[in-house]
Amino acid sequence: DTGVSQDPRHKITKRGQNVTFRCDPISEHNRLYWYRQTLGQGPEFLTYFQNEAQLEKSRLLSDRFSAERPKGSFSTLEIQRTEQGDSAMYLCASSLEQGSSYEQYFGPGTRLTVT
Amino acid sequence: AQKVTQAQTEISVVEKEDVTLDCVYETRDTTYYLFWYKQPPSGELVFLIRRNSFDEQNEISGRYSWNFQKSTSSFNFTITASQVVDSAVYFCALSEESGANSKLTFGKGITLSVRP
Secondary structure: OOOOEEEOOEEEEOOOOOEEEEEEOOOOOOEEEEEEEOOOOOOEEEEEEEOOEEEEEOOOOOOOEEEEOHHHOOEEEEEOOOOHHHOEEEEEEEEOOOOOOOOOEEOOOEEEEEO | OOEEEOOOOEEEEEOOOOEEEOOEEEOOOOOEEEEEEEEOOOOOOEEEEEEEOOOOOOEEEOOEEEEEEHHHOEEEEEEOOOOHHHOEEEEEEEEEOOOOOOOOEEOOOEEEEEEO
16 A cells, blocks of 8 residues: 555544654655544644655644654654544645645544543 | 635435536635545545646546636536445645645535435
């Protein structure tokens, strides 16, 4: 399988706990994106990386959220001190871009439930 | 700021009917890109099409066709002879050239149900 993969697919955690998600992009893709999708809504942009550099963060990304992409390969998204409002599907996407916008390929997502 | 509006929330049709999903967008950029994605019940977003703002030619791919009209800021998607497997949530999305990260702004999606 050469698509975008995400791990875990489902995570249930108690409020106040920390969680970390992983995304493995398509191997030659230099751009990696994180989105969040809540029920009945479209995905909302959280942050993006070009290679290992995190170049933009949405205002949706509070201080409790941190993302990394060491060595420009896989990425992790950590949420500290989770809140019930963090319950959502967290989607990762990757693309190969050299100037103009190209299609982003999405992974299956990690569904987070905070109890 | 960019915005995508999908006014239809849910559409139900009987198999073999044609159905059109509407998408209206707002942007201040002259160069931008429009996309449609499909999200089946399994949850994974599937890329369907990408168009740039300079290409207003309509496109047809099998039973799918897209009508891009800059004059009305619309990028509508038609499924001809719908099938049960077309049942999914369909998202229209926009990215702007001036936004170097090419982040996608999505509409809220349209839930399409195709009944046998």
